[in-house]
Amino acid sequence: MxxxxxxxxxxxxxxxxxxxxxxxxxxxxxxxxxxxxxxxxxxxxxxxxxxxxxxxxxxxxxxxRNKPGRPKKPKGHDLDTLRALALFDFAHNLTAGIENREKDVDLPAKIKVRRMIELAQIANVKGDGLFPKTTSASSLEQSVSKGKKKLGIDEHWLAPELGKNLFEFLSKDESPDEA
Incomplete structure (x- = not known):
């Protein structure tokens, strides 16, 4: 039937x-x-x-249904956050190299943001990417500060919310403070 x-x-x-x-x-x-x-x-x-x-x-x-306009990027994938994340990793790698130890994101890296930006620009041979030499230092500094705030990174490059798997948040749709 x-x-x-x-x-x-x-x-x-x-x-x-x-x-x-x-x-x-x-x-x-x-x-x-x-x-x-x-x-x-x-x-x-x-x-x-x-x-x-x-x-x-x-x-x-x-x-x-597809919404009109440009597709939205997932939260936490903006330029400010990516810059802060890159400097976070760079600061801890640099500190570990200077102190001749293994990289440990639970130990502070006492390097100022402006100095980290200068070092990132020196390391960036092409001059483009996250830290272009054509962008003013104050603009880059503001961008990194916004990203650090979103990720919960303090002035000594410590971020308890990111933990050991700091790049894991890129696979998620939210940054740690918005979860």
Whole structure:
């Protein structure tokens, strides 16, 4: 019995079997249709139920539609955050090299932001990328400060929220303070 229609009552089925079939086909909760109501009431119940289900599908479809305009970048993937993250890693690598030890992000790196930017620009041979030589130092400093604030990095390049897996947040849609 592929399709359960209202003509099924005319067949050899009892009304109770027909109601169970209607509930199964249209996924209407069991017991909602009682045998005492008329065929017209059952038709209206099915139409109402299907209307509600179609509305739910339409709402979900609207959520999936492409929004006009430029696609949004995930939170935490902006230039400020990437600059701060690059300097965070650079500061800890540099400190570990100077102190002749393994890199440990739980130990402070006492290097000022401006000095880190200068060192990053020196290390950047091409002159483009995150720290272009054409951008003013004060603009870069402001950008890094905003990124440090978003990531929860303090003045000694410590970030308890980032922990040992500091690049892990790039795979997420949020930075640690927005989670």
């Amino acid at each position: 592929d399709e359960i229609g209202f003509a099924a009552v005319a067949n050899a089925l009892s009304r109770a079997e027909w109601i169970k079939g209607v509930e199964k086909q249209y996924k209407i909760p069991s017991g909602l249709i009682v045998p005492a109501i008329s065929d017209q009431a059952i038709r209206l119940l099915i139409l109402g139920y299907l209307s509600v289900e179609m509305n739910k599908i339409e709402v979900e479809r609207e959520k999936l």
